Amino acid sequence: MSAVSVTVIDDHPVVLAGVRAWFTAAGITVAAAGPDPAVAWTPPGRSADVVVIDLHLADRRPTAGAGAWDDIAALVAAGRRVVVYTMRDDRETALRCLEAGCATFLTKAEGEEHLVAAVLAAARDRPYVPPALAGAMSADETPDRPRLTDREREVLLAWFQCESKHLVAARCNLSPRTVEGYIDRVRVRYARAGRPAPTKASLVARALQDGLVALEDL
Structure with missing residues (x-):
């Protein structure tokens, strides 16, 4: 870069x-x-x-x-x-x-x-x-925590650790479109819970708040 x-x-x-x-x-x-x-x-x-x-x-x-x-x-x-x-x-x-x-x-x-x-x-x-x-x-105790599948959590964590969805696709053996679909579904679940996460940073925050990922994972 x-x-x-x-x-x-x-x-x-x-x-x-x-x-x-x-x-x-x-x-x-x-x-x-x-x-x-x-x-x-x-x-x-x-x-x-x-x-x-x-x-x-x-x-x-x-x-x-x-x-x-x-x-x-x-x-x-x-x-x-x-x-x-x-x-x-x-x-x-x-x-x-x-x-x-x-x-x-x-x-x-x-x-x-x-x-x-x-x-x-x-x-x-x-x-x-x-x-x-x-x-x-x-310290955030928000109760509305969406439930994700293991695969959704895997893709979400990979996206947090990678610079692009194409890299996530290669790591998870998925197509970029499928990766996009997983991430979009997670966003929709948060939006339905009244906790929208429109950006990558806000989605990281949600995942950390809800224990979906840990700081050491990042």
Whole structure:
């Protein structure tokens, strides 16, 4: 895979400088950075592989019910890979980020190692579960847990571990269309349970919450 690029949205200059240094050291190109989400929509930020965004932006407080969430929703709807990197560390916020379609959620206390790994994973459409998110998901006691067949679980886990459905098909000795069918059936079951999982990241979260896969499997 070619070099990964990222757009960083944060309104603290010290954070921007520190995160830029981390990414540069890891060989990740910072295409754009700034306090306004608009940097993700204008060149060169528009073409970045991943968008890292803080929830606590000036005039975009998540407690207001809109703001940063609107920006995240627009980015996800446009097909962007979004990593939330914030001071908030509560379970509700972590799960809400996954519900919104973000690739993953990190607290700023988790630092360089996890942020770099999360961005690299998101760029490759691979799941990444840092400690804070793992804790949030393990604490989720949602009762509506779809029951999957052994084959569905096998295909689902293979998809979490592979970069494409074609690789899953080769591993499981199935056609790509059959793999697609298995994954679609799992999504339908979650949707019927009132717990939609439209993105790969959200499906990973559901599977972890429900004990269908374990962190070590990923």
